[in-house]
Amino acid sequence: MTTQSFLYDTQEVIGKLWNKYPSPEHRQLLGVARDALFYVYVTGKRYRLEDFRKDIGSGLHCPPDTQERPGDDFTGLDAQLNSTECFFKKLRDETTSARQRNLLQAILDTLLFISSTGQHSGFSEYLEHLEADAPPYAIASFNTKEEVEAWLKNHPAPPDFAHVLVANAYHDVVYERERNFRRMLRSRTLEYHLADLKKRHPPAAVASFATLEDAEAWLKAQPTPARWAWVSIAGEPYLAVYHPNLQHRALYPLSMANGYEVEDDEEEPGEP
Structure with missing residues (x-):
């Protein structure tokens, strides 16, 4: 199966x-x-x-x-x-x-x-x-594509499918044990999540910053950030994300969602 x-x-x-x-x-x-x-x-x-x-x-x-x-x-x-x-x-x-x-x-x-x-x-x-209605769940975080490719290649039993972060960008790792097939693909799951979140929770910034560096410093200084929150950087909405299972923090511009909006009649039902 x-x-x-x-x-x-x-x-x-x-x-x-x-x-x-x-x-x-x-x-x-x-x-x-x-x-x-x-x-x-x-x-x-x-x-x-x-x-x-x-x-x-x-x-x-x-x-x-x-x-x-x-x-x-x-x-x-x-x-x-x-x-x-x-x-x-x-x-x-x-x-x-x-x-x-x-x-x-x-x-x-x-x-x-x-x-x-x-x-x-x-x-x-x-x-x-x-x-917490948090962004898509990721199981690991890497700085470079080479790091995750080495991890996937040498892992004795990698996940058959899961999201991982590579320099904050979402990727999918895929493993088929029968053929020992291992692959990593760029994922657009976050873009769809941002588009959906924008509709359900319109951006209302909890903090505003002049530069991305200021926002990154603020996010890094939070002892236990919320799993997600809207912030404003130079007047543009960003999603501040915290992955506690990875101890990882990232900022994503809402503009990433442009072109990924889902029509209401195409949305998946919430229950069960």
């Missing part, structure tokens, strides 16, 4: 359940599953998940002595994951459709993959990223 088909098929299941179970309690559980699937996708962990599923066998738990437990900071998240697992187990056991059962099991294995392999911190950070 490809990354795209895995994500599409499992999200289709969650979309149907979203309409079937409209209560806040059920939708919270469905939201956890939805976000868990996207977390695996955006961090490029599909092959790790595939190997995990082969190791444990469908429906089997990791042995207790090999299961990594979360620290005290993530007991609430662990409880959410456990509750979501219970909900999807019940759905799996009640279905008579073989395809539906397999997809529900894939969702269950994804939840178990996160909860039993010590990924509470990474998943929690990703949930905070979503809550």
Whole structure:
């Protein structure tokens, strides 16, 4: 199953359940599953998940002595994951459709993959990223194209797909394990994000600067910046971005979005 088909098929299941179970309690559980699937996708962990599923066998738990437990900071998240697992187990056991059962099991294995392999911190950070409506999630940052190409070439198990930053610019890294195919492509995901953000949150600068250097100094001096904020530089709107998982800060001119506006009827639905 490809990354795209895995994500599409499992999200289709969650979309149907979203309409079937409209209560806040059920939708919270469905939201956890939805976000868990996207977390695996955006961090490029599909092959790790595939190997995990082969190791444990469908429906089997990791042995207790090999299961990594979360620290005290993530007991609430662990409880959410456990509750979501219970909900999807019940759905799996009640279905008579073989395809539906397999997809529900894939969702269950994804939840178990996160909860039993010590990924509470990474998943929690990703949930905070979503809550902040932050720019596209990146997993690594490099100064030059040569650095990222060397990293991709020498990585023993690179992400199958993920965004990385190269001198602040978004790129996509792609890996196909069967052919050991590795490639990096320029991404326009930020340009579309800026165009969408402009419509949903019209620029209202939190600070104004005469030069880019002044703005960079201000952003660097912030102890814990917001994940994103509008600023004005020489009268032009810029997006100030902070990636806490990378300890990386960047400024992007809104003019990058010119020509990337999406018509309202082409926008993707927000739920689930």
